[in-house]
Amino acid sequence: MSKRIVLTIIGLAILIIVFLMETNGVYNVNSNSEAEVDYVIGVSQPNLVEPWQISMYEELQKEASQYSNIRMIYTDAALSTEQQMEDIHTLQEYDIDLLIVSVEDSQEMTPIISSVYEDTPVIVLGRGVEGYNYTLYIGTDHYLIGEMAAEATRELLGDNGGEIIEVQGLKSALQAEERSRGFRERIDEWDTLKISNTLVANWQRDKAEDELKKLFKSSNVNPDLVYAHNDAMALGVYRALDSLGLKEIKIIGSDGVDKPNGGLQLVKQNIIDTTFITPTGGKQAMLYAVRILAKDTEIPKKIILRNHEVNDDNVDSYLAEKSDSPDIVSSDEKVTLGFAQVGNESAWRSANTDSIIKAAEQENVDLQLKNANNNQERQIEIIRGFIEQEVDVIGFSPMVEHGWEEVLAEAKAAGIPVILSDREIKVEDDSLWTTFIGSDFVEEGRRAAQWVVDHQKASQEKVNIIELEGTKNSAPAVDRKQGFNEEIENEQNLQVIDSLSGDFTLEKGREMMEYALLKYSTKIDVVYAHNDDMAMGAIEAIEQYGLRPGVDIKVISIDATNKAFKALSTGKLNFAVECNPLLGPQIMQAAKELKNGQEIPVKIITSEETFTQDEAKKEMKKRNY
Numbered sequence: 195m196s197k198r199i200v201l202t203i204i205g206l207a208i209l210i211i212v213f214l215m216e217t218n219g220v221y222n223v224n225s226n227s228e229a230e231v232d233y234v235i236g237v238s239q240p241n242l243v244e245p246w247q248i249s250m251y252e253e254l255q256k257e258a259s260q261y262s263n264i265r266m267i268y269t270d271a272a273l274s275t276e277q278q279m280e281d282i283h284t285l286q287e288y289d290i291d292l293l294i295v296s297v298e299d300s301q302e303m304t305p306i307i308s309s310v311y312e313d314t315p316v317i318v319l320g321r322g323v324e325g326y327n328y329t330l331y332i333g334t335d336h337y338l339i340g341e342m343a344a345e346a347t348r349e350l351l352g353d354n355g356g357e358i359i360e361v362q363g364l365k366s367a368l369q370a371e372e373r374s375r376g377f378r379e380r381i382d383e384w385d386t387l388k389i390s391n392t393l394v395a396n397w398q399r400d401k402a403e404d405e406l407k408k409l410f411k412s413s414n415v416n417p418d419l420v421y422a423h424n425d426a427m428a429l430g431v432y433r434a435l436d437s438l439g440l441k442e443i444k445i446i447g448s449d450g451v452d453k454p455n456g457g458l459q460l461v462k463q464n465i466i467d468t469t470f471i472t473p474t475g476g477k478q479a480m481l482y483a484v485r486i487l488a489k490d491t492e493i494p495k496k497i498i499l500r501n502h503e504v505n506d507d508n509v510d511s512y513l514a515e516k517s518d519s520p521d522i523v524s525s526d527e528k529v530t531l532g533f534a535q536v537g538n539e540s541a542w543r544s545a546n547t548d549s550i551i552k553a554a555e556q557e558n559v560d561l562q563l564k565n566a567n568n569n570q571e572r573q574i575e576i577i578r579g580f581i582e583q584e585v586d587v588i589g590f591s592p593m594v595e596h597g598w599e600e601v602l603a604e605a606k607a608a609g610i611p612v613i614l615s616d617r618e619i620k621v622e623d624d625s626l627w628t629t630f631i632g633s634d635f636v637e638e639g640r641r642a643a644q645w646v647v648d649h650q651k652a653s654q655e656k657v658n659i660i661e662l663e664g665t666k667n668s669a670p671a672v673d674r675k676q677g678f679n680e681e682i683e684n685e686q687n688l689q690v691i692d693s694l695s696g697d698f699t700l701e702k703g704r705e706m707m708e709y710a711l712l713k714y715s716t717k718i719d720v721v722y723a724h725n726d727d728m729a730m731g732a733i734e735a736i737e738q739y740g741l742r743p744g745v746d747i748k749v750i751s752i753d754a755t756n757k758a759f760k761a762l763s764t765g766k767l768n769f770a771v772e773c774n775p776l777l778g779p780q781i782m783q784a785a786k787e788l789k790n791g792q793e794i795p796v797k798i799i800t801s802e803e804t805f806t807q808d809e810a811k812k813e814m815k816k817r818n819y
């Protein structure tokens with residue numbers, strides 16, 4: 195009998211003893227004793243009282259039951275963060291191969307999750323942690339939920355508006371902060387709406403009831419609507435108002451679980467007015483856990499699941515649905531994907547195009563790829579052509595953030611879903627696009643700046659930075675600038691003395707750097723290039739000027755293509771931030787799932803790293819672009 199089986203049996207025996215003695219924490223191990231166990235997955239949940247957490251547990255159990263070679267160990271921290279930390283330590287002692295964890299207190303739990311991640315894959319589920327020390331986050335966009343709640347508030351209160359009480363989750367929970375920020379930033383747009391009071395109820399029903407009763411007892415409040423960050427607290431709000439005989443006040447919650455006291459039931463029973471289905475991600479977590487354990491290299495960093503507003507008008511249709519997405523009807527019919535590529539401006543773009551073409555071949559997708567040569571009008575024409583051609587799915591990398599409403603409205607009217615590849619857009623109506631697959635450019639900008647901060651801390655002198663920006667008004671240029679500036683704004687000695695648009699090309703990058711050298715000469719300490727091609731152009735200009743790139747003037751860049759690795763290895767580039775161009779496989783998977791009528795995530799954010807000169811030499815051997 196293999197060592198692992200013996201260890202597992204001993205572990206199980208201890209678990210059962212622990213369970214019998216344990217007051218907190220419920221241990222549950224799925225038993226496939228007759229099968230050979232290849233992997234052990236530990237699951238840590240903060241509680242099993244919230245309907246949303248119970249749904250997550252059931253989804254995980256249901257999906258896990260399909261894998262007889264995987265043993266699952268479930269723990270329940272019974273609302274105690276301290277207990278959850280203990281649970282994770284216990285799971286580590288049983289040599290788990292992967293941890294799936296849902297947190298309530300992001301701040302408290304971030305360090306322990308980071309330490310597990312040092313040697314064990316971690317899937318963070320539903321509620322975020324700080325930073326990026328995990329394998330994969332599957333959850334929803336909590337800022338967006340807050341915005342959706344604000345729009346529902348506006349709808350419910352009409353033009354007269356009114357007073358609002360906000361009932362927040364756990365203060366130190368990222369999702370509570372993001373929901374509140376999304377809610378308040380939208381509410382602030384309407385003069386008729388005013389948040390008169392804020393309560394904190396830690397996601398708990400009874401605390402929400404108690405806090406609201408206390409507020410009515412101590413103050414002269416007269417709310418028209420209460421927004422609670424989850425349905426459990428929304429039910430507590432209802433109980434408080436009901437006990438005070440207040441029937442007219444509107445209540446908005448979130449989670450939308452189809453369970454007793456779950457949001458769907460609460461809307462159906464007119465106990466609350468609106469909720470937002472917030473998928474737990476349990477099913478996707480299991481699917482990705484299996485891929486991670488199989489050493490799949492195409493694992494994204496974040497999967498943002500779609501939320502749906504549920505109110506009296508549509509609650510019955512959601513109650514009728516038995517699963518969160520129709521069963522996968524894998525049709526043999528080939529999917530036709532029309533892809534409008536932005537151009538050929540850089541090495542990154544070439545790698546991106548190659549990835550799309552290769553993945554289409556591998557996935558047997560009928561790819562119609564056309565190139566807009568960095569011209570938005572041309573890109574719109576190409577998309578219009580795909581609509582006339584009646585392709586199944588349209589994909590494109592938007593050259594710039596604005597100007598897409600008209601053509602995307604035509605695609606929507608034609609019933610053709612749209613995948614945003616690589617770059618996002620800014621439109622009022624987000625239903626004009628179906629999913630975004632690409633990077634977090636703001637984080638890339640932060641990572642680039644962090645190197646400058648770390649490497650210039652010693653010098654007390656002013657550090658003068660030249661920024662070479664990508665295509666004006668494109669998402670990567672806007673966001674990389676934002677992320678970089680966020681990171682240096684509190685560093686007194688760091689300053690961007692000029693920002694010049696190099697349009698992501700080597701030639702323009704060189705031209706802009708020549709101009710900067712003529713204007714600032716040896717005052718320039720650092721060049722921050724939004725992509726490798728512009729960085730290479732800058733390196734050429736610096737050498738032409740008689741200075742040493744990487745020495746006299748530090749150069750940092752984003753993309754991390756093989757041009758960057760060569761420059762890192764020769765010392766001409768100091769730091770490279772990766773932006774993953776290999777989006778082809780995820781684009782094809784999304785296109786096929788859309789063709790099958792499946793609901794797909796609203797965003798898939800790729801996983802990326804950073805590279806110093808020392809790391810480049812080792813990494814170069816693994817790169818194929």
Ligand code: GYE
Pocket residue numbers: 539540541542543616617670698724725726727752753773
């Ligand atoms: O950084 C650059 C390309 O949109 C992320 O566009 C992409 C950017 C990339 O031209 O090289």
